[in-house]
Amino acid sequence: HLYKATQGDVKTLDSADMIFYNGVHLEGKMTGIFEMMSKDKPTIAVTEAFKENQLRKVSASEHDPHVWFDVKLWIVAAEAVEKELIANDPDHEAEFRENYEEYALQLEELDKYVQYEINKIPKDQRVLVTAHDAFGYYGQSYGLDVRGLQGINTLSEYGSKDVTDMRNYLVKNKIKAIFIESSVPRKAIEAVIQGAGKQGHNVEIGGELFSDAMGEKGTEEGTYIGMVRHNTDTIVRALK
Missing domain, CATH: 3.40.50.1980 (Nitrogenase molybdenum iron protein domain)
Structure with missing residues (x-):
């Protein structure tokens, strides 16, 4: 929430083909840099794919950005990454789809694991x-x-x-x-x-x-x- 980008960070971002970030104001002061980068390259907040009712509201105007702690929601985020990769690099569509499907299965297993373990408490x-x-x-x-x-x-x-x-x-x-x-x-x-x-x-x-x-x-x-x-x-x- 507090992190300020260094010149080295900006240089690294500038050299990227695409940028993915969380969104929902998690990145605080870096949001302006992402907006600047979006003029030159695909710069995507993965939570843009979420529906309003999937986000946890903490005030009238604020949502909780820590979405990755619900593994089911992180599958939605991973799918958003897959779709953006395909849209920007269609020659590798088959590879992106295969990798997403494999990772989604791992996340589904993780989701079951977390619930099974918490039920022991x-x-x-x-x-x-x-x-x-x-x-x-x-x-x-x-x-x-x-x-x-x-x-x-x-x-x-x-x-x-x-x-x-x-x-x-x-x-x-x-x-x-x-x-x-x-x-x-x-x-x-x-x-x-x-x-x-x-x-x-x-x-x-x-x-x-x-x-x-x-x-x-x-x-x-x-x-x-x-x-x-x-x-x-x-x-x-x-x-x-």
């Missing part, structure tokens, strides 16, 4: 508490009550009342684990844990989740499928 413990509200689509699709200390944007600030309210919620509902995120400082979560401890309720850090970023290149978590599996396994292990 006792129903009264299916509460996912994180630093910012990145997992709304995940909770909506797979049956978790998701609560973030901050809003959907890491630009938003949390205050002492947010910490207190979250602490009280954890104590009242006997929630035993909350999660830090790879792209958000852990200070706020640690404040909630300390507050709950003073109330006599022990809360543990259930692990680190990937929210607005994947893992390092070359690792399992550095792929979309690996990242979703890692998050799911971490959540289930802590809450089960």
Whole structure:
């Protein structure tokens, strides 16, 4: 949400034949660069293919951009990529279709895996508490009550009342684990844990989740499928 493109980034984008990005205002300050690039080359927000009712509304004028946490929606995004590739490079249509169909099958299996694993968590413990509200689509699709200390944007600030309210919620509902995120400082979560401890309720850090970023290149978590599996396994292990 906060990232500002460097000259090197602009040069890399300028050298591309096509550009795909998420959209729904996820990219913040980079949106203007994409608009500029669209004058010279195909520049596509994959979420443009989504219907209004597929997007999670968080205010009268704002949608949640973290669509990739519903694997079924990411299949829609992958199909949008396939169609744009075919439209701009029709000579390779057969290859694009084959690759999409193969990947869509992998994503369908992933979707089933996530639901199967989440179902292992006792129903009264299916509460996912994180630093910012990145997992709304995940909770909506797979049956978790998701609560973030901050809003959907890491630009938003949390205050002492947010910490207190979250602490009280954890104590009242006997929630035993909350999660830090790879792209958000852990200070706020640690404040909630300390507050709950003073109330006599022990809360543990259930692990680190990937929210607005994947893992390092070359690792399992550095792929979309690996990242979703890692998050799911971490959540289930802590809450089960």
